[in-house]
Amino acid sequence: MFPAINTGRFTTRGTASGMKFFYNVNIYKQLQDNDLKVNLKKKEDLIAQASELAGITDLKEKEMLSRSYMKAWFDVGPSPRETYQELADTFFGHTRAALDQVKAHYDSIREGFQKKP
Numbered sequence: 544m545f546p547a548i549n550t551g552r553f554t555t556r557g558t559a560s561g562m563k564f565f566y567n568v569n570i571y572k573q574l575q576d577n578d579l580k581v582n583l584k585k586k587e588d589l590i591a592q593a594s595e596l597a598g599i600t601d602l603k604e605k606e607m608l609s610r611s612y613m614k615a616w617f618d619v620g621p622s623p624r625e626t627y628q629e630l631a632d633t634f635f636g637h638t639r640a641a642l643d644q645v646k647a648h649y650d651s652i653r654e655g656f657q658k659k660p
Contacts, residue, residue: 609642
């Protein structure tokens with residue numbers, strides 16, 4: 544047990560460091576929430592860009608844009624857990640459809656080469 548004379552000094556120091564700790568934790572949470580909001584906005588913008596892939600007729604451009612959007616998606620970072628699955632399903636639905644069109648085109652060309660001999 545501490546003597547009564549020193550108890551006040553330890554309590555004051557402990558409270559100050561505890562307050563500083565919780566202050567830093569609060570700032571960290573606020574920064575993290577802000578980062579999640581910024582990442583959410585970036586991912587929403589990528590979904591808007593990916594939705595325009597259906598209107599592109601040039602297959603090379605469609606493939607290149609799809610892959611660049613997918614790379615950008617993974618580079619953005621985390622977004623809020625509540626909306627992540629819905630956003631990911633929407634985004635990858637658009638990019639997968641575009642890449643499936645490209646794959647179907649290349650498969651039809653490949654079939655043409657295989658039938659000639």
